[in-house]
Amino acid sequence: MMKTVVIAIGGNAITESSQKGTIEEQQSNIKRCCENIADLIEAGYEIILTHGNGPQVGSIVLQNDLAKSVVPENPLDVCGAQTQGSLGYLIAQTLSNTLKHRHIQKKIATVLTQVLVDKMDPSFQKPTKFIGPFFTAEQADFLAKTKGFEMQKDSERGYRRVVASPRPLDLVEKDAVCALLKEGFLIITVGGGGIPVVQEDEELKGVEAVIDKDFASALVAREVGADTLIILTGVPKVAIDFGKPNMRELDEMTLTECRAYLAEGQFPPGSMGPKVEAAMEFVAAGGSEAIITSIENMKSALEHRDGTRIFAG
Numbered sequence: 001m002m003k004t005v006v007i008a009i010g011g012n013a014i015t016e017s018s019q020k021g022t023i024e025e026q027q028s029n030i031k032r033c034c035e036n037i038a039d040l041i042e043a044g045y046e047i048i049l050t051h052g053n054g055p056q057v058g059s060i061v062l063q064n065d066l067a068k069s070v071v072p073e074n075p076l077d078v079c080g081a082q083t084q085g086s087l088g089y090l091i092a093q094t095l096s097n098t099l100k101h102r103h104i105q106k107k108i109a110t111v112l113t114q115v116l117v118d119k120m121d122p123s124f125q126k127p128t129k130f131i132g133p134f135f136t137a138e139q140a141d142f143l144a145k146t147k148g149f150e151m152q153k154d155s156e157r158g159y160r161r162v163v164a165s166p167r168p169l170d171l172v173e174k175d176a177v178c179a180l181l182k183e184g185f186l187i188i189t190v191g192g193g194g195i196p197v198v199q200e201d202e203e204l205k206g207v208e209a210v211i212d213k214d215f216a217s218a219l220v221a222r223e224v225g226a227d228t229l230i231i232l233t234g235v236p237k238v239a240i241d242f243g244k245p246n247m248r249e250l251d252e253m254t255l256t257e258c259r260a261y262l263a264e265g266q267f268p269p270g271s272m273g274p275k276v277e278a279a280m281e282f283v284a285a286g287g288s289e290a291i292i293t294s295i296e297n298m299k300s301a302l303e304h305r306d307g308t309r310i311f312a313g
């Protein structure tokens with residue numbers, strides 16, 4: 001029986017923290033990802049793709065800010081929609097070229113996806129989602145004072161701007177997603193976690209936020225009844241005491257172990273925290289397993305030879 005796998009590509013896997021984020025760099029990282037996805041398609045897996053946008057949406061916001069004396073700034077939901085377009089385009093084109101070279105027949109479509117959130121979500125008062133480039137402590141202090149940006153330390157990698165990140169509740173384009181899957185398309189959906197919208201007086205309305213794509217991907221995986229959720233990021237495995245001399249990488253975690261490590265503060269909010277929580281949500285809802293790993297390791301991780309596997313227990 002063919003297994004359905006939702007693969008979530010991290011924004012920091014598309015633009016690595018050491019890179020500037022040029023289109024060439026993004027294309028090259030996406031290309032590596034697509035070669036690995038092609039391996040999985042050849043091995044018989046049914047794939048659904050999702051992606052993050054933290055670095056990319058942050059760059060668009062900065063571009064807007066720098067040009068605002070000449071052209072009007074766009075709100076964050078529109079900037080997020082722009083990243084669904086640009087990254088969806090790059091992924092769809094690169095994957096299509098990769099599959100063609102390998103003589104694999106597959107129809108590909110990017111679905112612009114709005115995701116419903118609650119306007120009372122507590123994250124509107126307490127931003128946690130990292131966007132844009134990494135800054136030094138001095139630069140972060142300067143940006144906070146001059147621009148009013150809220151800046152926080154992102155693991156050991158530097159300081160970044162944080163914005164609200166409400167929990168995804170529902171996929172507005174769910175019917176389109178299901179119809180395309182039924183027609184045999186490989187779809188790219190909930191890019192950047194989806195465009196955040198709230199329901200107001202029977203109408204949808206965009207809000208200033210960036211949804212965590214790991215939670216949105218877990219929602220997609222549940223909605224389509226996927227077997228496995230793979231979350232691709234910048235590290236091959238989840239670690240305990242990350243970045244410390246006594247760091248220990250984990251091959252697997254049960255839900256009970258995940259809960260204990262989360263309570264110890266091993267997985268920071270805004271980076272590894274939402275990945276582990278999204279993995280837990282998917283498994284707790286009946287998914288057979290979730291895997292957190294890097295692009296290169298996705299096939300070996302599916303064969304339980306790499307990555308960190310999260311399963312019920």
Ligand SMILES: Nc1ncnc2c1ncn2[C@@H]1O[C@H](COP(=O)(O)OP(=O)(O)O)[C@@H](O)[C@H]1O
Binds near residue numbers: 267272
């Ligand atoms: N306990 C941990 N184990 C592994 N990586 C961690 C841990 N805590 C923080 N990190 C950092 O979190 C990063 C993943 O978060 P992030 O880069 O924000 O995700 P994304 O790839 O979705 O953009 C890892 O690459 C690593 O640098």
Ligand SMILES: NC(=O)OP(=O)(O)O
Binds near residue numbers: 011054
């Ligand atoms: N939207 C989002 O979760 O982006 P990252 O994958 O870059 O964190």
